Amino acid sequence: MATLTISGIRKSFGTEEVLKGVSLSVASGEFLVLVGPSGCGKSTLLNLIAGLDTANAGEIRIGDRVVNDVRPKDRDIAMVFQSYALYPNMNVRQNLSFGLETRRVPKARIQETIERVANMLQIEELLERRPRQLSGGQRQRVAMGRALARDPVIFLFDEPLSNLDAKLRVEMRTEIKLLHQRIKTTIVYVTHDQIEALTLADRIAVMKDGVIHQFDTPQQVYDNPASLFVAGFIGSPSMNFIPCRLVEQNGRNGAVLDTGGGKSSFLPVERPGGSLQPWLGREVILGIRPEQIAGGFHEQEGNPQIHEIECQVRVLEPTGPDTLVFVSINGREVTCRVNPKAVKAPGQNMKLMVDMSKALLFDPQSEQRIEA
Amino acid sequence: MKESHARGRLADRLEGGLPRLVLAPTFAAILVFVYGFIAWTAWISLTNSRLLPNYKFVGIAQYITLFTREPRWWVAILNLFVFSSLFIAFCIALGLILAVLLDQRVRAEGFFRTIYLYPMALSFIVTGAAWKWILNPDLGLERLVQQLGFSGFTFRWLVDSKMAIYTVVLAAVWQSAGFVLALFLAGLRGIDDSIIKAAQVDGASLPRIYWRIIIPSLRPVFLSSVIILSHIAIKSFDLVMVLTRGGPGYSTDMPATFMYAFAFNRGRLAFGAASAMVMFLAVMALIVPYLYSELRGTRNA
Amino acid sequence: MPKEALALQAGGGLSLGRVLLYAALVAAAAFFLVPFFVMALTSVKSMEDIRSGHLISWPRQLTLEAWRKAWDSACIGVNCVGMKGYFWNSVRMVVPSVILSTLIGAMNGYVFSKWRFPGSETFFSLLLLGCFIPFQVILLPMSQTLGWLGIAQSVQGLVLVHTVYGLPFTTLFFRNFYVTIPEEIIKAARIDGAGFFRILLRIVLPVSAPIFVVSIIWQTTQIWNDFLFGVVFSGSDSQPVTVALNNLVNTSTGVKEYNVDMAAAIIAGLPTLLVYIISGKYFVRGLTAGAVKG
Numbered sequence: 001m002a003t004l005t006i007s008g009i010r011k012s013f014g015t016e017e018v019l020k021g022v023s024l025s026v027a028s029g030e031f032l033v034l035v036g037p038s039g040c041g042k043s044t045l046l047n048l049i050a051g052l053d054t055a056n057a058g059e060i061r062i063g064d065r066v067v068n069d070v071r072p073k074d075r076d077i078a079m080v081f082q083s084y085a086l087y088p089n090m091n092v093r094q095n096l097s098f099g100l101e102t103r104r105v106p107k108a109r110i111q112e113t114i115e116r117v118a119n120m121l122q123i124e125e126l127l128e129r130r131p132r133q134l135s136g137g138q139r140q141r142v143a144m145g146r147a148l149a150r151d152p153v154i155f156l157f158d159e160p161l162s163n164l165d166a167k168l169r170v171e172m173r174t175e176i177k178l179l180h181q182r183i184k185t186t187i188v189y190v191t192h193d194q195i196e197a198l199t200l201a202d203r204i205a206v207m208k209d210g211v212i213h214q215f216d217t218p219q220q221v222y223d224n225p226a227s228l229f230v231a232g233f234i235g236s237p238s239m240n241f242i243p244c245r246l247v248e249q250n251g252r253n254g255a256v257l258d259t260g261g262g263k264s265s266f267l268p269v270e271r272p273g274g275s276l277q278p279w280l281g282r283e284v285i286l287g288i289r290p291e292q293i294a295g296g297f298h299e300q301e302g303n304p305q306i307h308e309i310e311c312q313v314r315v316l317e318p319t320g321p322d323t324l325v326f327v328s329i330n331g332r333e334v335t336c337r338v339n340p341k342a343v344k345a346p347g348q349n350m351k352l353m354v355d356m357s358k359a360l361l362f363d364p365q366s367e368q369r370i371e372a
Numbered sequence: 373m374k375e376s377h378a379r380g381r382l383a384d385r386l387e388g389g390l391p392r393l394v395l396a397p398t399f400a401a402i403l404v405f406v407y408g409f410i411a412w413t414a415w416i417s418l419t420n421s422r423l424l425p426n427y428k429f430v431g432i433a434q435y436i437t438l439f440t441r442e443p444r445w446w447v448a449i450l451n452l453f454v455f456s457s458l459f460i461a462f463c464i465a466l467g468l469i470l471a472v473l474l475d476q477r478v479r480a481e482g483f484f485r486t487i488y489l490y491p492m493a494l495s496f497i498v499t500g501a502a503w504k505w506i507l508n509p510d511l512g513l514e515r516l517v518q519q520l521g522f523s524g525f526t527f528r529w530l531v532d533s534k535m536a537i538y539t540v541v542l543a544a545v546w547q548s549a550g551f552v553l554a555l556f557l558a559g560l561r562g563i564d565d566s567i568i569k570a571a572q573v574d575g576a577s578l579p580r581i582y583w584r585i586i587i588p589s590l591r592p593v594f595l596s597s598v599i600i601l602s603h604i605a606i607k608s609f610d611l612v613m614v615l616t617r618g619g620p621g622y623s624t625d626m627p628a629t630f631m632y633a634f635a636f637n638r639g640r641l642a643f644g645a646a647s648a649m650v651m652f653l654a655v656m657a658l659i660v661p662y663l664y665s666e667l668r669g670t671r672n673a
Numbered sequence: 674m675p676k677e678a679l680a681l682q683a684g685g686g687l688s689l690g691r692v693l694l695y696a697a698l699v700a701a702a703a704f705f706l707v708p709f710f711v712m713a714l715t716s717v718k719s720m721e722d723i724r725s726g727h728l729i730s731w732p733r734q735l736t737l738e739a740w741r742k743a744w745d746s747a748c749i750g751v752n753c754v755g756m757k758g759y760f761w762n763s764v765r766m767v768v769p770s771v772i773l774s775t776l777i778g779a780m781n782g783y784v785f786s787k788w789r790f791p792g793s794e795t796f797f798s799l800l801l802l803g804c805f806i807p808f809q810v811i812l813l814p815m816s817q818t819l820g821w822l823g824i825a826q827s828v829q830g831l832v833l834v835h836t837v838y839g840l841p842f843t844t845l846f847f848r849n850f851y852v853t854i855p856e857e858i859i860k861a862a863r864i865d866g867a868g869f870f871r872i873l874l875r876i877v878l879p880v881s882a883p884i885f886v887v888s889i890i891w892q893t894t895q896i897w898n899d900f901l902f903g904v905v906f907s908g909s910d911s912q913p914v915t916v917a918l919n920n921l922v923n924t925s926t927g928v929k930e931y932n933v934d935m936a937a938a939i940i941a942g943l944p945t946l947l948v949y950i951i952s953g954k955y956f957v958r959g960l961t962a963g964a965v966k967g
Contacts, residue, residue: 052860073866085857089879098875099865150865390869391788394780398840399796405837406803409814416813425817466701473698486953487702490709493949493956495898497915498942501922502712505931506728516727546708554957607807610900614919628901631809636905641813648809659805663798 001185002063002076002153003028004049009058011044018044020210022058026203031180031187035197036207037233042190045207046158049188051075062154073102075154078147082159084139086131092142093127096149117145120182137168144179157189161196173199194234198222206230223358228367231287231360237324240293240334242286243364246279254356255286257309257329261349265309267356279361279370287360287369290324290335293352295342305357313346325350410652417645425641434646444622445647448630451537455626456605458538462545463601464594467552472582474553475560485557489550496547500614503543504530533623536616540624544611548604552597559593560586599662606655627651716740716936723931739932743940747933749920750909756937759917763897763944766831766913771892773832774839778888779881781840782847783873787859797848803841812905819906826908834906835896842895843888846959850884851877883955890952891959894945914941 004026011019019041026032034042047053049060051072060067067075078099086095093114100110118124121141131139140160147155157176161169177200180187191197197204198218205215206229214226225231231239244255246269253276254268269276269286311327311334318324323343325336327350336352344350361370420430438445470488474481491499506512507530514527529535563586571581609628616624618633625633627647635644711728716739718732726732745755785797815834816825824830854877862872903913912920918941922934949956 050860050864052863072864073868077864079861079864081857081861083855083857085855085861087858087862087876089876098862098867102866102871146861146865387868391784391790391793394784395793395796398777398781398800398844401837401840402800402803405811405815406806407799409811409818410806412814413810425813470698470701473694473701476694478694478698484698484702486950487705489957490946490949491705492960493894493945494942495900495915495918495945497898497900497918498938501918501934501938501941502708504922505715505935506708506711508931511723511931512728516729519727519730546705550705551960554960558961603805610915613900613904614922617923628807628809631812632905635813645813648807648812651807652810655805655807659802663801663805 001028003061004032004154004186004188005059005061006045006049007059007061009045009048009055009060011041011048011053011055018210019048019055022207022210022212024205024212024215026186026188029184029186031189031200031202033189033191033197033201033204034207035191035194035204035233037192039209040207041210042192042207043158046079046156046188046190049154050077050079050156076152077154077156078150078152079156079158080140080143080147080160082162084131084143084160084163086139086142086146088131091128091130092123092134092145095131095142096127096146099146099150113149113151117148120148120179121145136164137172140164140172144176148183153186155185155187157187157191159191160189161191161193169196176200194236198234204234206233208233224369225287225360226369228285228287228362228369231362231369235289237290237335237337239287239289239360240329240332241362242288242330242332242334243283244286244330246276246282246284246361248280253280255284257286258331259309259311260328261312263310265307267307267309267354267359269356269359269361270305275371276361283364284370285362285364287362288334288354288356289358290337292355292358293334293336293338294355295325295336295338295350295352303355303357305355307354307356308351309354310349310351313344313348313350315346316343325352327352413645413652414649416642417649419642421641421645423639423641430642434642435650438643438646438650444625445627445630447622448625448627451624451626452606452608454537455541455544455608456602458541459544459548459605460598460601462541463549463552464597466545466549467597468556468587468590470549470553471556471560474557485553488553491547492550494547496544496610497614499543499547500611503539503546504615507539507542530616531620533620536620536624540608540612540615543615544605544608547611548601552601555593555597556590559590563589595662599658602658603655606651712935712938716743716932716939718932720928720930720932739930739936742930743933743936747921747930747937748924748926749917750924752909756914756917756921756940759912759914760940762828762907762911763913763915765828766835766911767893767896769832770835770839770896771889773836774843774892775885775888777836778840778843778845779847779878779885780873781844782849782851783877785844785848786851787854787856787872787877788869797844800841800844803838804845808838808901812901816905826906826911828907828911830906831902831911831913834902835899838902839892839896843892846884846888846891847881850881854880883958886952886955887959890948890955893948894956894959897945917941 006025007023009019009022010017022041022045024032034045036042044053048055051067051070055068062075062077087098090098096114096117097110100113105113114127118127121144123138123141123145126134126138126142131142134142143160160176161172164172173196180200189196189200198221201218203216204218204221206213206221208229214221214230216224221230221234225234225239228241232241242255242257244257246253247256247266248254249266249268252268253271254266256264256266258264309329311329313325314328314333315326316323317326318340322337323340325338325343327334327336338352342350362368363370415427416425417434418431419426419428420433474484478484507527509528509531512527514525517525517527529539567585567589568581571585576584607628608626609632612618612624612626612629618625618629628651631644631647631651634640634647714729714732715723717735717737718726719734719736719738722730722732722734743755744757746753747755749756749759785793819825819830819833822830824833858876859872862876867875897913898915899913900915900919903916904919907913907916918937921937
């Protein structure tokens with residue numbers, strides 16, 4: 001395993017700049033996830049790391065080696081593709097051994113490696129089959145096996161689970177995580193699914209339009225998103241964004257929320273020192289996650305950060321463990337995650353408890369979070 | 373470490389050049405044998421070469437002669453129009469009808485299709501030889517019909533300077549209708565079921581569905597067919613040479629046979645070259661816009 | 674087309690519509706088959722039978738005399754050696770041309786689909802145009818060039834001509850076929866360490882059998898059936914069978930022997946006809962492959 005260092009990478013296709021100065025560093029054995037919407041440049045970056053394409057500017061280092069001009073086969077990396085990309089005319093065994101044969105690994109070593117890998121991924125019975133005789137999940141395992149057989153210093157995964165059905169996806173996700181715990185090789189994993197990012201990563205790089213918005217641990221990205229984009233992209237259902245004005249009431253800073261029917265509530269935002277002073281009187285965006293607006297924090301009664309508001313229920317979406325309640329605040333549709341027993345019918349008013357300790361403020365102009 | 377890197381870079385350079393290297397022979401061949409030759413023919417058409425090429429430039433004199441003082445050329449062009457229009461029309465009509473018929477869940481569809489298509493496997497010379505015999509003025513179709521009882525029947529089109537061109541049409545359609553059939557059949561098979569079902573739910577009858585929905589959605593196939601059939605028509609040489617030799621006289625002459633006659637039999641290279649260039653420009657005027665729109669379509673798609 | 678939806682009374686129903694349908698199909702089949710039937714029938718009649726009967730009259734006596742003559746001793750131009758020699762000329766012309774144009778086309782198609790570089794698409798378009806030019810426009814310079822190369826009026830000259838002008842078609846076939854191989858398989862192979870030739874040999878060629886068949890069938894048919902190049906570029910020793918047939922059918926010396934003409938026509942047409950019958954769907958694939966989408 002090795003470290004991966006990316007500095008100032010720029011890549012354009014024709015006149016379109018796809019990567020606009022990307023830098024990050026991956027520690028040895030770390031699981032990095034590149035996540036973002038289609039077109040953000042994550043797959044392009046992965047191709048550059050693999051050596052399938054060259055950057056226009058910047059440096060890529062694997063370990064101590066600058067690999068910008070090094071061919072893919074000499075970078076000691078392996079890649080798992082979204083479509084598995086198994087060689088159709090070869091059986092599983094030949095698929096696994098192809099890369100080793102190209103490197104002139106002795107037959108005995110190849111045999112041994114294939115057995116080890118097949119055992120690890122439980123694909124021993126499939127060794128003589130052709131790809132077209134395998135199911136999606138089996139093909140994915142073989143694709144991973146092919147990468148494992150190469151024993152590289154870095155594994156690259158390009159949206160490997162996107163072609164699987166939902167249930168299989170969850171199973172394979174856990175398998176990949178277990179695999180990483182076992183082999184402890186550096187992994188760079190690309191996905192557009194933020195759940196995969198949160199569950200798999202040691203660190204996440206959230207990308208949009210060729211730029212990294214935030215590079216941090218999953219919990220940090222979730223709790224302290226750096227920008228509106230990250231806040232809205234990570235977490236499902238996504239964070240509520242309520243435009244409001246930061247005012248002072250009774251010595252506290254906070255926002256006035258119009259909860260419909262002529263009612264309004266003041267919700268204080270606590271921040272240490274006078275850090276919010278510059279923002280008084282200005283338009284800001286209040287970010288609150290659905291699970292921070294609930295019905296019935298009984299055990300937390302008395303918590304000064306929890307405030308009650310009353311809103312009219314517009315739509316209900318039961319999801320099983322919770323029910324999503326849609327209300328309107330400051331003219332915006334807001335999602336609340338409520339205990340199903342506390343829910344009122346659409347059209348009725350309902351008391352909601354808002355946990356302001358986790359509320360965030362964003363600057364509407366720069367779209368960055370207003371730091372604490 | 374650095375050394376292997378340097379070797380890697382040289383190998384990279386070599387491998388990077390490999391695709392170009394592989395294409396190089398074809399590139400050279402096409403450059404010379406297609407574009408170079410076209411340029412040469414164009415050049416020769418601007419000289420007054422007769423039996424041997426000479427490079428004395430005479431501007432577009434040959435073209436002027438071609439279009440103003442050579443009635444045979446106009447016969448050839450007229451024949452081309454008459455032939456092309458009839459050839460294309462009949463091929464498309466026959467091909468489309470047979471395709472629609474074959475699409476009706478017919479038993480032994482493969483058998484019928486094999487029969488309709490086999491003439492495409494034959495050379496135009498073989499086709500021409502067969503039809504030359506069938507339409508033989510004394511012993512062919514005329515005699516057959518006469519011996520079947522219609523003693524007054526005549527069929528001497530092959531040697532009739534006004535009708536001979538239609539024999540060429542007949543033989544050409546016999547050979548090529550199968551091709552259009554194959555295209556239309558493929559097109560019909562590619563039509564989305566749900567559109568048809570929606571029409572049926574709307575209460576449309578079978579002929580109406582065909583006329584209003586299916587056939588219009590085959591427009592790209594119509595276009596491809598017309599383009600390709602036109603191309604075949606402009607190149608018509610083999611069939612004319614064997615069936616009528618351009619005759620009687622030169623009443624079935626076509627630009628292709630015209631060019632051959634003047635360039636190779638009558639020792640007028642520049643004149644023949646001029647006629648070849650006109651053919652080339654006519655084809656390009658047809659093909660280039662078509663290819664351009666096709667290629668652009670796939671690139672955008 | 675949803676056959677279930679529109680079939681004129683599906684399956685066993687013998688409605689009027691169904692009867693008319695089959696009648697039309699059979700009539701069309703007759704239109705296409707009768708000429709060949711006439712050819713074959715005429716070729717086994719004697720000239721007396723031909724003169725006294727009509728196109729589809731049954732001969733008093735079946736004879737293969739015309740066939741023997743067509744093969745061995747028919748007079749084509751001034752030589753009376755039958756079609757035999759010209760048949761073999763065609764074979765000697767077709768085999769190398771098909772092999773060369775197919776192999777080179779396969780390599781080209783591989784490069785155009787998987788190893789693109791700046792300018793390669795433009796080159797491909799220019800190459801594609803080569804499928805469409807009327808060959809009249811290259812006849813004169815090609816004659817000069819063949820003479821200059823010392824292979825005028827020879828089978829080698831014909832091989833050169835057919836190979837070169839077959840390249841646009843074979844390249845088109847292979848390129849369109851290889852485009853359907855997913856890009857990710859090539860990427861995976863490159864990461865596995867394979868280069869240009871290893872990918873070609875271990876991954877691309879093993880799945881290429883269908884397109885090789887299509888290309889070979891198409892080229893064989895086109896080249897065997899060609900007449901223009903044959904008549905312009907061959908000499909009396911190197912004429913292909915199509916040129917010989919035309920000469921035979923259009924000679925006006927002596928008595929016209931229609932039975933020999935027909936036998937010779939069948940000899941000329943049989944190879945490609947057999948290829949067609951044996952190859953079935955591959956033939957159609959070749960026809961439509963080039964015709965639809967560039």
